[in-house]
Amino acid sequence: MRLGIDIGGTKTAAVAIGADGELSDLVRLPTGFGGPAVLSTARQVVRRMSELAGVEASAFDSIGIGIPGAVDTATGRVEHAVNLGLEGLDLGPKLSDELGVEVRVENDVKAAALGAHHLLGVADGVTAHSMAYLNLGTGLAAGIVLDGELLRGGHGVAGEIGHIPVDPAGVRCTCGQRGCLETVASGSAIARMWPTEHPLPARELFDLAEAGEAHAVDVREQFLRGAASAVRLLALTTDVDDIVIGGGLAALGEPLLLGVRRILNEWAKDSAFLASTDLAQRVQVIPLGFPAAAVGAALVGEPSWQNS
Ligand SMILES: [Zn+2]
Numbered sequence: 001m002r003l004g005i006d007i008g009g010t011k012t013a014a015v016a017i018g019a020d021g022e023l024s025d026l027v028r029l030p031t032g033f034g035g036p037a038v039l040s041t042a043r044q045v046v047r048r049m050s051e052l053a054g055v056e057a058s059a060f061d062s063i064g065i066g067i068p069g070a071v072d073t074a075t076g077r078v079e080h081a082v083n084l085g086l087e088g089l090d091l092g093p094k095l096s097d098e099l100g101v102e103v104r105v106e107n108d109v110k111a112a113a114l115g116a117h118h119l120l121g122v123a124d125g126v127t128a129h130s131m132a133y134l135n136l137g138t139g140l141a142a143g144i145v146l147d148g149e150l151l152r153g154g155h156g157v158a159g160e161i162g163h164i165p166v167d168p169a170g171v172r173c174t175c176g177q178r179g180c181l182e183t184v185a186s187g188s189a190i191a192r193m194w195p196t197e198h199p200l201p202a203r204e205l206f207d208l209a210e211a212g213e214a215h216a217v218d219v220r221e222q223f224l225r226g227a228a229s230a231v232r233l234l235a236l237t238t239d240v241d242d243i244v245i246g247g248g249l250a251a252l253g254e255p256l257l258l259g260v261r262r263i264l265n266e267w268a269k270d271s272a273f274l275a276s277t278d279l280a281q282r283v284q285v286i287p288l289g290f291p292a293a294a295v296g297a298a299l300v301g302e303p304s305w306q307n308s
Pocket of ligand 1 (some may be wrong): 177
């Protein structure tokens with residue numbers, strides 16, 4: 001059994017995958033803030049999973065963790081996980097020593113890409129897809145899997161398309177550049193463009209736009225054009241077969257998918273080239289509730305990933 005843990009800004013989720021690919025029930029805990037608290041959350045979730053499975057933690061074949069921030073997959077060290085209050089933590093080695101089983105660590109979006117890739121394989125029985133996972137959460141980033149192998153790149157920034165500027169006159173991004181894709185197509189972009197007290201700002205935005213409120217329509221269209229640009233960018237740089245949208249905003253579901261497809265189809269009307277790429281048919285939204293990052297984290301420990 002392989003154990004996968006997704007350490008998120010507010011919640012930590014864990015799932016075990018059996019030899020037959022069967023997923024266990026998901027376990028969720030609130031994530032602590034700061035290095036010691038994050039370590040303690042990880043320990044608790046491992047303990048809970050080993051109780052549920054009725055085995056010692058050391059009996060798991062592997063343990064993988066997906067976590068935001070800059071992850072050195074060779075050393076298991078995490079840096080700059082701002083939302084978790086982490087400047088630097090040797091997460092992998094610390095847990096490996098304590099638990100007596102190798103703990104591998106991967107960036108959460110890359111882990112989620114592996115999870116989404118796994119789901120495509122379950123759906124059609126093909127083991128090595130080429131696909132991109134577009135994470136629309138607080139920020140915007142992508143994980144790319146080519147012929148079944150995660151693209152890591154040499155400096156850990158493969159897929160960081162949220163920081164590709166698309167509007168030289170746009171607002172200043174947290175990265176210091178201007179008009180990055182993330183400043184139009186992300187949760188933080190919606191929070192800026194659509195200030196509200198509503199607990200689910202994106203949902204409110206889409207509902208009001210659907211009802212025809214003019215300003216909501218404007219903001220929604222800006223957002224959808226940004227998301228569609230991200231899809232186009234991924235398809236034209238990697239030519240993957242599928243682009244799967246995940247992350248917190250994927251909970252918008254059908255209205256998000258249909259909106260992105262509508263924009264892609266509008267662009268295709270003006271461009272025979274774009275029309276030939278059939279982009280609208282290659283994009284999908286991950287099923288609601290599928291724990292992509294936890295599933296992918298479990299697969300990070302899989303031998304075939306270890307040398308890539
Ligand atoms: Zn940026």
